[in-house]
Amino acid sequence: MAIFSLLVNYDAIPNGSVLRVLPIILFLLVGFRDVVKWDSRMFKPIILPLMLAFLVSFGILTSGWEKSTELYKVFKVLTFLSFIFAFTIQIYRNINKGALYAFVNTVYKPIILFIVLNIVMYLIGFKGPYDEESIGKTLMLSYFGISVDRVRFPLVAGINAYGSLIGILLVISFVGWGIIKIYKKTFLYGIIACIFTLLLTDSRGPIFYALIIFCLIKFFYAKSKSPRFLWIIPLLGFIGPFIVIWVLNFLATTSYGASVSRSSEDLLTGNGRLLIWLPAVSEFLTFKSQHIFGYGEYGHYVSGRSLEWEYIFGSKENSQYVHPHNTILSLTYDNGYVGVVLFTIIQYYIIRIIKKIWNSSRNMAYIFLSNILFFNLVGITETMFGFYYQNVIYLFFAVNIFAFIIGYYTKKIEREEVALTN
Numbered sequence: 001m002a003i004f005s006l007l008v009n010y011d012a013i014p015n016g017s018v019l020r021v022l023p024i025i026l027f028l029l030v031g032f033r034d035v036v037k038w039d040s041r042m043f044k045p046i047i048l049p050l051m052l053a054f055l056v057s058f059g060i061l062t063s064g065w066e067k068s069t070e071l072y073k074v075f076k077v078l079t080f081l082s083f084i085f086a087f088t089i090q091i092y093r094n095i096n097k098g099a100l101y102a103f104v105n106t107v108y109k110p111i112i113l114f115i116v117l118n119i120v121m122y123l124i125g126f127k128g129p130y131d132e133e134s135i136g137k138t139l140m141l142s143y144f145g146i147s148v149d150r151v152r153f154p155l156v157a158g159i160n161a162y163g164s165l166i167g168i169l170l171v172i173s174f175v176g177w178g179i180i181k182i183y184k185k186t187f188l189y190g191i192i193a194c195i196f197t198l199l200l201t202d203s204r205g206p207i208f209y210a211l212i213i214f215c216l217i218k219f220f221y222a223k224s225k226s227p228r229f230l231w232i233i234p235l236l237g238f239i240g241p242f243i244v245i246w247v248l249n250f251l252a253t254t255s256y257g258a259s260v261s262r263s264s265e266d267l268l269t270g271n272g273r274l275l276i277w278l279p280a281v282s283e284f285l286t287f288k289s290q291h292i293f294g295y296g297e298y299g300h301y302v303s304g305r306s307l308e309w310e311y312i313f314g315s316k317e318n319s320q321y322v323h324p325h326n327t328i329l330s331l332t333y334d335n336g337y338v339g340v341v342l343f344t345i346i347q348y349y350i351i352r353i354i355k356k357i358w359n360s361s362r363n364m365a366y367i368f369l370s371n372i373l374f375f376n377l378v379g380i381t382e383t384m385f386g387f388y389y390q391n392v393i394y395l396f397f398a399v400n401i402f403a404f405i406i407g408y409y410t411k412k413i414e415r416e417e418v419a420l421t422n
Contacts, residue, residue: 020075027079027086042092045408046401048349052335052342053084053397055293056386059334063296065321076387080394087398091405099364099406104183107398108176108190111169115193118153122200126154138202151200159201161389164382167206168374168395170194174214175370179222180363205378213373217366227358227369233376234347237328240380241277272312273325273381279308280324284332292336297386299333300324323388327379330386343385346400347372353407364406371399 043050057077060068087106094102138150156162169190176187198207221227283305284291295302301321313319323330331339350372354365375384375396386393 020079023079024075024082027082031082031086031089043088046088046404048342048346049397049401049404050084052339052346053081055335055339055342056393057081059294059296059299059339061296063298064302065296065298068297083394084397084401088401088405091402095405095409099361100180100182100367103364103367103402104176104186107395107402108169108172109186111165111395112186112190112193114155115166115169115197118155119193119196121154122151136202138200140199140202140204140207148200150202153197153201157390160203160382161392163198163201163203163206164378164384165390165392165395166194166197166201166203167210167378168371168392170198170206171210171213171370171374172367174210175217175366178214179218179366182363205381209374209377213370213377216373217370221369222366225359227355227365230351230354230369231348233351233372234344236376237326237379240377241273241326244380245274272309275312276309276322276325277329279305280326280329280333290336291332293338294332294334294336297334299335300330303333305333323383323386325381325383327375327382327384330383330388334386347376349407350400350403353403353410357406357410360410361406364403368399368403368406 057080060076060080061073063073090106091102094106136150138146138148141148150159152159153162173187173190173194176182177184177191180187195207280300283303290303298321300306300323306322306324307320309322310320313322316322324333328340328343331343335342350368354368354372358365378384383389384392385396
């Protein structure tokens with residue numbers, strides 16, 4: 001229930017609403033439920049994620065974004081940190097029942113329930129607070145002769161944001177159903193719910209990436225005794241934009257390109273991404289002291305740079321706040337070079353964990369691998385960190401904290417085995 005409540009976007013909830021306090025209360029109740037059974041040492045394995053979490057919290061509290069009131073900042077930080085506290089405790093409570101069991105019940109199911117609720121509310125005609133004018137027809141469904149507008153689900157803040165969140169669940173569902181083959185029914189229901197949602201939102205990227213990652217793991221990594229080339233993954237956020245622009249410009253010269261784009265300009269500019277990335281990068285060509293720890297949340301706006309790409313979005317409301325559509329760029333604006341370094345170190349630590357558990361806990365290695373691949377691939381053209389995209393930051397920390405604790409247990413077992421042999 002607590003994780004579920006986080007996925008409803010914050011901006012539409014008044015500061016005085018009980019909905020702001022509810023997640024904090026629920027998380028504290030979860031965390032302190034068995035107070036005698038935990039101590040501060042439980043947080044030692046997740047020092048790196050905690051450092052990044054505190055930096056994110058610092059960025060929220062120091063943000064110069066005019067819409068962010070002091071009360072709003074406090075609620076946001078307390079919710080975020082209480083989530084990390086309760087989620088970590090909950091993992092320790094469930095890990096003895098099996099890592100996959102703990103993951104499915106603490107991470108996967110709450111978000112799938114959120115997706116299903118959105119579908120049900122849409123089907124019965126419920127209108128959410130984020131409804132707006134028509135935002136175009138669904139391209140994918142038009143191939144099947146179905147002409148409908150793209151759907152903004154009732155509890156969703158943005159179509160692209162929701163599509164990116166759903167994509168993570170879709171790739172995990174594919175891997176769970178087609179490779180791990182445990183909890184097959186649960187993962188199958190997840191696939192159905194995710195694909196139904198992505199077709200109606202016309203989110204082509206998440207479906208494409210999910211299929212690519214599934215095939216990569218199924219036909220390459222699953223057959224490997226040791227995973228290779230993983231070191232490339234964290235670099236995708238840095239070099240990916242150059243690759244994307246090159247590929248899209250090539251596709252623009254082909255007949256296939258016209259069939260997968262909504263307009264003729266989409267491919268030439270990466271759906272406007274190039275027009276955003278150029279001024280976004282120019283901010284960092286001259287060093288400023290703010291670049292060390294960032295400008296805080298909405299740093300791209302606080303710095304004044306987002307005003308340079310505001311025109312791309314025409315009459316869209318609040319277009320001046322639109323993020324740079326790249327995880328590394330957004331992270332640099334909000335949390336500075338320190339944030340980027342911490343983020344990258346965490347990514348490489350996850351890769352190290354994947355390699356370490358590859359033979360002892362292959363199922364969890366598949367999940368962590370699919371997650372880090374998706375975050376980095378989609379993060380090339382979207383902001384897969386922070387609170388901009390349907391609070392996707394919670395899923396980022398949930399999966400990575402889970403991985404760090406699994407890595408800790410693996411080390412602990414190895415130390416015990418060494419002690420027994422000596």
